[in-house]
Amino acid sequence: MNDYLKGLNERQREAVMTTEGPLMIVAGAGSGKTKVLTTRIAHLMAKGVDSFNILALTFTNKAAAEMKERVEHILANREARNLYIGTFHSVFARILRAEAHRIGYPNAFTIYDTDDAKSVVKAVTGELNLDVQHYKPNQVYNRISGAKNALVSPREYLVDHHIQQEDMRSNRPMIGQIYDAYAKRCFKNGAMDFDDLLYKFYELLKNFPEVLHKYQHKFKYIMIDEYQDTNPAQYEVIKLLGAAHENVCVVGDDAQSIYSFRGATIQNILQFQKDYDDAKVIKLEQNYRCTQNILAIANEVIKQNKGQIPKTLFTENETGEKIKLVRTMTDNDEGKFIADAIQELRLRNHYTNKDVAILYRTNAQSRSFEESLRRHNIPYTIFGGISFYQRKEIKDYIAYLRLIVNPKDEEALKRIINYPIRGIGKTSVDRALLAANERDMSMWEVLEQAAYFGFKGGTLTSIEEFVLMIKSFASMIDKQNAYDIAFHVGKQTGFVKELFNDKSTEGVQRYENVQELLNSIKEFVETPTNEESGEVGDKSLSAYLQQIVLLTDSDQKDPNADTVKLMTIHAAKGLEYPVVFLGGLEEGLFPNQMSLNTREELEEERRLFYVAITRAKGRLYLSYANTRYRFGQLVQSDQSRFINEIPEQYLDHSYAGGGVKNQGSKWGQGSAFERMQRGFPQGGTPASKSSAPEKTHVASLIQNNKPKEVAHTPSANFVPSDPATLAEGMRVEHQKFGFGTVQKLEGSSHNPVATILFEQNGEKKIMLNYAKLMIVN
DNA sequence: TTCCTAAACTTTTTT
């Protein structure tokens, strides 16, 4: 037997050895799923399959990196380089890069991140004369995203009765039109959003049989991780790619399906056997991760859900400790309790920082944990903030690079056309945009012919200089590497210098970030193989840009650092820790208020709870706070219903939280007494009184320190006079400040400034270009 | 055009 098969149990080995035909591996939490997948790839190669013919798709870069690393480890010196292991998005983007011209996109197309996409939505909504307040870009974008994930085109969207009814009901009947305009604009900009990477790839395979054939032939063996989280677009692509050989191996756990909000449908995994009638199903039911107690409550909890693939997880691990349940008075107490507990675990139980994870439902909860950890001097890492590449200064810098690679990229253009300030303001931009839309040209093309489009004077000169500068950068693309271009851009635009000159704390930080960006580009250029994709070669600027946009915050932080890890439960999927704290187990927070509408939503929350529990190998702490600040207001909540689903025998209530003695479940259930108190908003519990100091008085005092303005109602016949006719000594009326006398006239002819002594409001400097003044006499 | 303040909105989860 081959060495790599020795560490596997019987079921796992069967999964590895079943290389031909459709295979579904139902892998319970901690059952060695990644091990099976990686060993299976190694096994395929040992059997003589060319690594070139193997495709493995994951959802996160982290999972892809881990899989790749482990395959390389098993294979030792054998070639793993040609393996296609990556996220759906990165692998599809890479293929689209090669084939984009077929669907009318430039091969160096831009990938819009969520911010870019929302900005485009906002722009086209405005152009359709729709109220951006009502058609909120965020909501509209989510709706569009949902459509794409379900493979609904703008045309289909507009004629689909069900969809139209939904939009009518939400009083947003024009979303279809926005979707249509949005799609057209993205296409015109040579840009795809995240969802397009799936959607356009599907269209490519669907409409170009020769392309489909090429990749069907290439990917003879396909493996999909976390299959329960695939959406219809991903599902259809897999179906198309696998249709020729049907060597499709999916791995998943229906109990861990937690991404339906992103369009994932649990049906994909439930229906696998119907899609492939000769599909083999292997269940991995032995858990190697958790103690018996942890696994027991996980099983108890998930039992409450309906319609699962039947399976029973078991473990041969030790019983372990009971699950500690802790109630605290406030969210801050919860943070304090956890920090104290971590210190105790380190001291008495020889745990290190990196053994511990604090998990929560929403990102907003990280604040109190962060604070208490900092106070206790416990090093920590938060996963899931904004990505390094989302920072403003980095996005600005990258916008230059994007524009060089793809001048049609309007979002990039708008971002940097006047940054650093070069005298091309909003008015000029709007004019250029209008001209571009009227003629169906790109804004860049309008700028190229600025004189023809009627730009004059200083603005024209500025535009021409700008266009010339970008063109000179673009001419470097074929001759110089990404780093040299980027460095040159930073220098030439004055961008880096401007940041360097800003000596404020934030300014220094921004400058350092830009230096870090340059380092990352240098590293990209100098690393012989592209670690993300395993691909040799493409070191172009556009390759760099396409890669970084798909990186998340988590990808840029070291998971092995000796720090306590803080993250949402979603971000924790696939990970494991010796000690897990799960905070905020309160009704309305977890399960979240937003997910209480249907049974399906509640069941997804429960699966999320299941995922959270099963991250823990040894010790699990569940905590909740009596009161917590939400939306800046103190709210009280009951303990989560999920706690009630855990049999009492597994729980240990004896832990004190944050100096507050735990009252046990008698109190936690929400006693009549508590409910009564809550019924009287004026009553005010001691907690709410002490935690919510009355700040309003202080605030109003500070505001009152400002010089008071005496109100003035403009005369009925108020008509602004021509500022040019103004002279010193004249008596004038201002709409707000009332009557006054011109003391002095100064400033350039472009920007005249008058100093006026107002009778009621004292001396003010008035910019005559903008303020309205009427000469009284 | 740019800066400042007040108001409004946020908070479900992410490639």
Added chain:
DNA sequence: AGTTTAGGAA
């Protein structure tokens, strides 16, 4: 509470 946006002032 903190952050982003809109509108007004200069």
